[in-house]
Structures are given as C-alpha cells and as structure tokens.
Amino acid sequence: MTIRVYNTLSRRKEDFVPLHGRRVSMFVCGITPYDATHIGHAKTYVAFDVVARYLRRKGYDVFYLQNVTDIEDRLIDRMHKSGRSWKDLVKEFVGEYLDGMTRLACTSVNLYAYATDYMPEILEQIEGLIAKGFAYAAEDGSVYYDTTRYPDWGKLSGQKVEEHIAGARVAVDERKRNPADFALWKAQKPGEPAWDSPWGKGRPGWHIEDTAITVRHFGPRYDIHGGATELMFPHHEAEIAQAEAFTGVKPFVNVWMHGGMLMVSGEEMHKSLGNFWALKDALARWEPEVLRFFYLNAHYRSPIDFAPELVDEAGRSYARLRETVRTIDAERRRTPDAGSADAALRAATATALEAFDAAMADDFNTREAIAAIFEYARSVNKAVEVGTGRVALDEAATAFARFGEVLGLFARASADDAVVEGLMDLLVRLREDARKRKDFATADGIREGLAKLGIVLEDTRDGVRWKSA
C-alpha cells in the first residue's frame, strides 16, 4: 500500500517516495533545554515516534535524527537568571526530557545531535553563505542572512516579505540590511558563552544548528523534516534558505510535516496562566500509555485540547482495549484447540489488520487506526463469548502486538510463568469448590486476595478466567 503524507510545502497529501530506496532520513526539531519538558513537547514527539515506527513496520530503514539546541538565547537568559552554567542547565533538562521520552515509549530516535558538537559545520555554512553572497557580517561581529537574496523566502509558510515589514511591530535592528534578515552568528555580549569564529567570539544563531546537523548526516537533501506548526515560520523557512543557498540543492527537504499545537482547556499553555503542565507532572498523574493514547486519539496535524477530564476519558477508553488484550491472554491460557467462533474471529483479525494499515498509510491517521482497533476489540469479545480456539486467539494476540508495535501501546509485559499458572489453577479450583458449597466468604476472600496482587478473576459462562495486571 502506498503511504500518503501531507506535505506542508505543497499543502496536500503526496505519495511517499524515499530518495534512496528503502532508506528514509528523517529529522525532527528537538528541544532547547532551558526549561522543563511539557505536555506540548510530548505531543509532538509521540506523533513523530509513531511516524518512524510505522515506516519501519512497513520495511523502511529509517534514520531518525533529532537535534538538541544546547546554546540559544532562552538558555542564556535562564543561565543569567538562575546563576547556573548553561551546561548544567542543559544536563538537567535534557536528562528530564530523555527520561520522559523513555517513559512515553518514544524510543525511535537514532541520534540526538547537540548543536555545540557541530561548530565546524556551523562555521563552514556561515562562511559558505557569505562567500556566495547570501550573508554578511555586521560591524559588531554578528553575521546575518540576507533574505532579499533568497527568492524562495516564504515558500513554506506563504509569508511575503513586504507584508511583514508592513506589519512589523518591533523596531528593526539597525545592524541588519533588511528587516527580515536573521542572525546566523551572534557576537558575544559580556557574560555569554562564546566560540571563536572568523568574525570574533560569538555563538550560532537559532536555525543554523539544524542545517549544520542535517547536512553533515544526511547531505544536501533528505526525506522528512518534522516539527510543530509554530516552527514553520521563521525557523523552518530559515532552514530552507540556509541549506538551499549553501548547498545549491533544491529542495532541501522532500516532505515537511507539521504537528498541531496543544492547548490547555482551550487556552495557550503558559506558566503565567497557571495552566502549565510539565511532562513529569502529567506522568505522575496518568500512566504513560494513557497519555500516549490520549495524544494518538486525534490526528497529528490537529490541535488538541488538554484537560485532565479529557485525559481521564482517554484512560477509560484505553482501558477497554487493554481489557481486550488481557482477555485474549486469559483465554489463551485455557488453550482450547478450536471453537465455534474461530472463523468469525480470524476473518475479523484479517479485516482489522487491513483497516489499521490503511488508516496509518493515510497520513498516519492514528485516530482512524484506533477506531479500527475498537471495532476489532468488539469482534474479539464477541468471539470469546461464543467460544473461540487457540489458533484464532493466537492470531488476535499477534494482531494486537502489531498495533502496539506501531502505536507504542499495549506494552504491558505479562508476568506469567509456569509456576504462576500452576498456582492460579490451584486457587481457581479451590475457589470453585467453595462456590459450589455456597461458601462465598472463602470464594470472595480468594478473589479479593488476588485482586491485591493485581490479578483479576472473572466468572464467565464457561468457567473462570484470570487476568494479570
């Protein structure tokens, strides 16, 4: 099946065709570690994690590269305010970020590239841009990109230079030749970290680190560039201008993907509004899989509204699917060879796998893919009720494993082993004996005791089944 991907550059869905056979180079704008990772970051990275997972599932050899902008204005600002070194801040916030990503099962990144590890490439690009006439050094040792020299400026976001000048609400920096010009290199101010350059001490401007990183790893053109929509202008626009002018290769990126923003109860998330949700706080309140499921419940390009009640609701919704997975596990333990509902379940499994794949192939439509899983879950539950056999159940387990692998869900490890199964058989039998004697106190005592261990007993028409947490 052809994968269709919405490309911001063309504003439509396109057939996904990698540049080099099955190899896919994918870059996603990472964090600037100047503050806590929040739930908006997490939405973006969960979305692109699924993109990478799905492409890999489809047989693509994806190299997923993400930058860490470990030198930037906001970081310096934080440094001044906190009295801590920028390296110290980077260490803390990157650590927190990676911890959150691990817990959210965002495990598909191949390499996190730190801006400051690419100084040679950054300087090379700036020098190259000056040599080609796309950039100029100002008196103070800063270097700017001359946007008037780049005809495609604005092609990604649809911005027009003249209109920006008309709508500008801030005074134009007088070191610049044109209002739209942006800094490639910023001259050092007192107390700021700095690196040597042909223009004196300074640091890279925001934007240049990403092209330095991608040109080094991917060359002048690569397959997918992702990020949240807020980065479209000026950040991604600047990347295009830098890279295409520097390498002379167009287009710099084949597919631009942008994820929708996250709101909190209908408002922008801000510390000053008191509605700021650090990722670690959200993870303290909800299970990582629930949060992940919440994000994937909407299409990645849609903005989503974050509200505790909505995440709770997603949790209830997700519990239904998780319950089906547990039911499958429990039923498989009974190991019937065949059942009356085998054919129905096997057909449903095939249908579900197909529907899931079709949804994912259509611009990674996780919401529709999840809808397919829900429909399938009902089929599974129905088949189990009627009675289904081992082969069909094994297929169902495999199907859920497939969904889970792509979405990063259903990862609960089952702790079953032979001893546990033997003990459970024994307990279930003892409880059944008690029930037959109408000794419900003993029966309920066994059930409650197991519940405390995370094991649920369910009495069904054709016997007891148990599920581990």
Place this chain on the structure above:
RNA sequence: GCCGGGGUGACAGAGCGGCUAAUGUGACCGACUGCAGAUCGGUUUCCAGGGGGUUCGACUCCCUCCCCCGGCACCA
C-alpha cells in the same frame, strides 16, 4: 493587518459529493450473574458556526461573514 490551521452530535474525534455521520466516553434500557468484574445487544445525536452559491444531490466543493488557535523578522 498579513500568513497558516480550525469550527462535526452531551463530550472527545474521524472519514466521505449520495446508503442509518466511523470510533470512543458519558447517560439510559436489556442480557449474563450468588456478588463482583468484564462483556454483549439496544437506545440517546439528525439546521454539522451563520448566510449565499455550484450540483439531480453537500457535513464534504466555491464565495462571504462570525468565532477560535498558531505564526509574524527585536529578543525578553
């Protein structure tokens, strides 16, 4: 102001020029049941922001208005 993206049933949220608007949550009814849990069946939405237009037919395409969100070159 300019650029981009949205406004769908109680809520969340998809698809599609034409079958009852997917799926989930919630609520209600029923089945199952010693109790519990899970599950199954059914019910609950029917001016899809307002107005115009195209069409045999629009939630889906076009125009317009309203509202919401993000971005808009300094860099706090």
